[in-house]
Amino acid sequence: MKILVVDDAKMARKILVKNIPEAVKEHGEVLQASNGQEGLDLYKEHKPDLMFLDLTMPIMDGFECLEKIMEFDNNANVYVVTADIQQAAQDKVKELGGKDVLQKPADPEKIKNIVLEYLKNE
Template sequence: MAKLLITDDAAFMRMTLKKMVTDAGFEVVGEAANGQEAVDLYAEHRPDLVTMDITMPEMNGIEALEKIKQIDPQAKVVMCSAMGQQNMVVDAIQKGAIDFIVKPFDEARIKESISKALSR
C-alpha cells in the first residue's frame, strides 16, 4: 500500500483529500499545514508520494518541493493549486513536481494523478 503525505494549510482541504485517498486505498502517514512541516515529515516518514499545496504560510509549496528534492531526488510530489496559479504550477513542474491537481478536488482526477505518479 502506497504511503502519502498530505500538505495543505487548510485543515478542511487536508481532511477532504485524506478521505479521498484513503477511500482509494492509499495510506496517509502524515499531514502538514505548511512547507516546513512537509519537509520535516518527509525526512521522517519517506512517503511514496507527497501532495503539496502551493500557497502556504512559513514556506510555500515550491520552496518545500525544492527542499524535499534535496533530501531525496527521487521524491514524488504532486502539486495542488487553485485556478489561476498556472505560472506557479509551471515553475513547480520545472523544479521536479510530477503532476498537479486543481482545487476543488475531483476524486477521479486525484486517483488518476496519484496512480500515474506512483507508477513512474
C-alpha cells in the same frame, strides 16, 4: 504505501484524505502537515511514496518545500494541489521537479488514479 498531504487548510486536507482509497488508508499510512516546514520534516522522517502539496502556506510555502524535498530526494513523487494554476506557477512546479499541478478542489477521480498508479508500482 505512505502518502503525505500538506496544506494549511484543514478542509483541503480532509478532502484529499477522503479521496484516497480505503484500502490504501487501511494498509498504508496517510500523514498530514499544515505548512511547508512541517511537510519537509515529515518527508525526511517518513520518505512517503507520494505527496500532495499546497502552494500558499505560512512558514514555508509549497515552492520552497518542493525545492527542498527534491534536493533531499530527487525521486520524490510530489503533486501540487492549488487554487493558483496560472501558467507561471505550473512552470515553476515542473521546473522544481513536481509531477503535476492539480486545481483545487482536487478532482476525486484524479486523486484516486494517481494513488492507484503508485500503488501498482509497490
